[in-house]
Amino acid sequence: xxxxxxxxxxxxxxxxxxxxxxxxxxxxxxxxxxxxxxxxxxxxxxxxxxxxxxxxxxxxxxxxxxxxxxxxxxxxxxxxxxxxxxxxxxxxxxxxxxxxxxxxxxxxxxxxxxxxxxxxxxxxxxxxxxxxxxxxxxxxxxxxxxxxxxxxxxxxxxxxxxxxxxxxxxxxxxxxxxxxxxxxxxxxxxxxxxxxxxxxxxxxxxxxxxxxxxxxxxxxxxxxxxxxxxxxxxxxxxxxxxxxxxxxxxxxxxxxxxxxxxxxxxxxxxxxxxxxxxxxxxxxxxxxxxxxxxxxxxxxxxxxxxxxxxxxxxxxxxxxxxxxxxxxxxxxxxxxxxxxxxxxxxxxxxxxxxxxxxxxxxxxxxx
Amino acid sequence: xxxxxxxxxxxxxxxxxxxxxxxxxxxxxxxxxxxxxxxxxxxxxxxxxxxxxxxxxxxxxxxxxxxxxxxxxxxxxxxxxxxxxxxxxxxxxxxxxxxxxxxxxxxxxxxxxxxxxxxxxxxxxxxxxxxxxxxxxxxxxxxxxxxxxxxxxxxxxxxxxxxxxxxxxxxxxxxxxxxxx
Numbered sequence: 417x418x419x420x421x422x423x424x425x426x427x428x429x430x431x432x433x434x435x436x437x438x439x440x441x442x443x444x445x446x447x448x449x450x451x452x453x454x455x456x457x458x459x460x461x462x463x464x465x466x467x468x469x470x471x472x473x474x475x476x477x478x479x480x481x482x483x484x485x486x487x488x489x490x491x492x493x494x495x496x497x498x499x500x501x502x503x504x505x506x507x508x509x510x511x512x513x514x515x516x517x518x519x520x521x522x523x524x525x526x527x528x529x530x531x532x533x534x535x536x537x538x539x540x541x542x543x544x545x546x547x548x549x550x551x552x553x554x555x556x557x558x559x560x561x562x563x564x565x566x567x568x569x570x571x572x573x574x575x576x577x578x579x580x581x582x583x584x585x586x587x588x589x590x591x592x593x594x595x596x597x598x599x600x601x602x603x604x605x606x607x608x609x610x611x612x613x614x615x616x617x618x619x620x621x622x623x624x625x626x627x628x629x630x631x632x633x634x635x636x637x638x639x640x641x642x643x644x645x646x647x648x649x650x651x652x653x654x655x656x657x658x659x660x661x662x663x664x665x666x667x668x669x670x671x672x673x674x675x676x677x678x679x680x681x682x683x684x685x686x687x688x689x690x691x692x693x694x695x696x697x698x699x700x701x702x703x704x705x706x707x708x709x710x711x712x713x714x715x716x717x718x719x720x721x722x723x724x725x726x727x728x729x730x731x732x733x734x735x736x737x738x739x740x741x742x743x744x745x746x747x748x749x750x751x752x753x754x755x756x757x758x759x760x761x762x763x764x765x766x767x768x769x770x771x772x773x774x775x776x777x778x779x780x781x782x783x
Numbered sequence: 784x785x786x787x788x789x790x791x792x793x794x795x796x797x798x799x800x801x802x803x804x805x806x807x808x809x810x811x812x813x814x815x816x817x818x819x820x821x822x823x824x825x826x827x828x829x830x831x832x833x834x835x836x837x838x839x840x841x842x843x844x845x846x847x848x849x850x851x852x853x854x855x856x857x858x859x860x861x862x863x864x865x866x867x868x869x870x871x872x873x874x875x876x877x878x879x880x881x882x883x884x885x886x887x888x889x890x891x892x893x894x895x896x897x898x899x900x901x902x903x904x905x906x907x908x909x910x911x912x913x914x915x916x917x918x919x920x921x922x923x924x925x926x927x928x929x930x931x932x933x934x935x936x937x938x939x940x941x942x943x944x945x946x947x948x949x950x951x952x953x954x955x956x957x958x959x960x961x962x963x964x
Contacts, residue, residue: 506945544950545942570938573957574913577874582912589941 420476423484423536427528430484430498433472437485437494438465444496444517452688453554454515455578472497482537486529488520495520498529500537500546508544510537514560521556522660527563531595534564538592545589551576552584552725553688555663562606565594571725584725605667606723610715613708614675615667618655622668625677625700626651632701638734639698643762658682665719669712671703678703681712683720683729692728693720697743709743714781717747721776731772732759744772748781786842787908789850789900794893795861796850796868796900798842799835803851803864807831810866810885819922820883821946847871852884852897868897870905876912878905882928889924895931899963902932906960913957919944920952929956933964 423430444450445460457464475481479502486496496516503509512533516526537543548566550557562568566588575585608615618626629635630645645651658666666682679699686693695716699708713731720726731749733740745751749772757766789796799807810816811826823830841847851864866884873879880902884894905911916934918925930936934956943953 508945508950509943547940547943567941569940570955572915572937572955573935574959575877575915575957577876577912582876587938587940589943591942 418476418479418482420473420482420484421536421540423529423532424489425528425532426489427523428495428525428532429487429489430529430532431487433469433483433485433494435466435469436492437469438462440494440517441465441468441497444515447518449518449556450515453551453557458579482533484529484533486514486516486520486525488523488525493519495525496529498526498533500533500541502541502543508542509547510541510543510545511547511549512561514557526560530560530564531597534590534595538595543592545591548588548590549576549585551578552586553686553691554586555686555688555724558586558588561588561590563596564590565596566590567594568606568723586725605665606719608667608715608719609672611711612672613678613711613715614670614672615681615712615715616670618659618666618668620652620655622655622677623648623651626655628702629680629698629700630654634701634739635698638737638740638761640760640762642698665716665724667712667716669697669708679708679712681709681716683716683724690728691726692730693724693726694730694732695720704739709740710746713743713747717774727776729774731774732769733772734759734761735768735770741770741772744770746781746783747774748778749774750778784842784845784848786839786848787904789904791896791900793855794896794900795853795855796897797853799838799849799851799864799867801832801835804828804831804835806863806885807834807851807867810864810883810887813886815886816883819919819925821944824947845872847881848878850897850901852888852893854888854893865893866897868894868901870901870909870914873915876910877915878909878911879915879917880905882925894928898928898932902958902963906963911960913959916956916958917944918954919946920954922954926954926956929958931964932958933962934958935962 420432442462442465445456472483475483482500484498485494486498488495499513500510514526534546548561568588570587572585572587574582576583605617627648630642635642645654664682664684668677669679669681671678681697683693683695697709697713717729720729731744752771752773754768755771756768759767759769761767786798808828808831811822817824838849847869849869852866854862865888868882870878870880902914905914916929936956938955940953942950944951
């Protein structure tokens, strides 16, 4: 038997549940995102929450699981749950499960809590490996795991059961040396090396190049998100916002040798049900006509299909932008049609756009 | 569950008995088997006796559903144990397959045939939704068997398996209903 430790840092505090948490737990269990990604009953009631709180306390007595309530420091309100479950056949192996209350999302609580829990598990339980699994498409969970240092290891088909239905699972592993002690600039942009380019997270020192991209007349004409950028501070703020957006994979594209920023590429607007998203990109004016967009889009597309398990990636561009149309065609994004009055490039006018898309099942592109 | 025997035109998968202990002990002396299968080393007769002895309770408690692989000889009699195969419980509709084959029975497709019989039974009679295969990274012979059965390779999990006290990287593959070949 082990008594429950309190784990805390500047962001989060992990401790025991209390009876007053049940109303918040029921409300979180009824949240659509919770329902979509967890195994909690759809008709979750106060009785279920009471039973869970009792189980959490008892789990420490029996040693079966280590379950904590997450709270922001100094706040009494329940903000989520964190569990570390030892494998009954292999005492050095455990897996993690977590849930963040809807009102506590976007504050880094779960990432901090997972980091504290894993460090504690390695130190106190002598674990050699901690495993993370989530249903394919649960990006919020995956980014939490990757920020802490979990290494993505693959998709195991039909590996998990959700309310009686088997579902494909993403699996990641964390070994003691993988644990990251501080938040990396971002884990939402896993490093990808390809054909002389390095795709990775934004860095503070990218601000001048980001501003140069934004000041370029072509970018001004077509990019909504960069149009308002005027100063280096704007550029830094733009990068910060990109890093904080959990529902995007946003890469800085660098020359692999000089590591100088030459462009950007990103996946966003995920539809997890349809396993689809949209791709966006831009190239620094000093690095055009060298195939940067072509190579970056190819690498980001491969990541989307192979690592995120997507089935479809759409690409939109303004009708008057033939360079983008050429990139789309050369990277295997088939033209699907014109969407009329569909996109505001930041000038307050709704423009017609070309829609292209590539499917995971499309034949390989021959260059 | 109650133990069952499985067969095809060539093989009979049956429960091990104490009469199998000597041949199992001999097979488990093989260095190649010891390299990849986490059997005790040195492997003594009592290890085999214990493995045979706990088989009925393993079935009764629905843990590992385990058989020895025997082959019909040309004269109609059955061989002794040439290997073993088991389906380990993982969740209500998922099991993990594990197997080994004696050195003197290798190279004749025995393991693939036994795997097909066991996996087909798992899908058809147990209603499994997934059968999982794990092996230490580098166990190509096991991987070839899995791939011949239709298992799809799903990744490498670092330090995932415990092999006589050492942690080793594990290969994982999955077989879903309808994929068995």
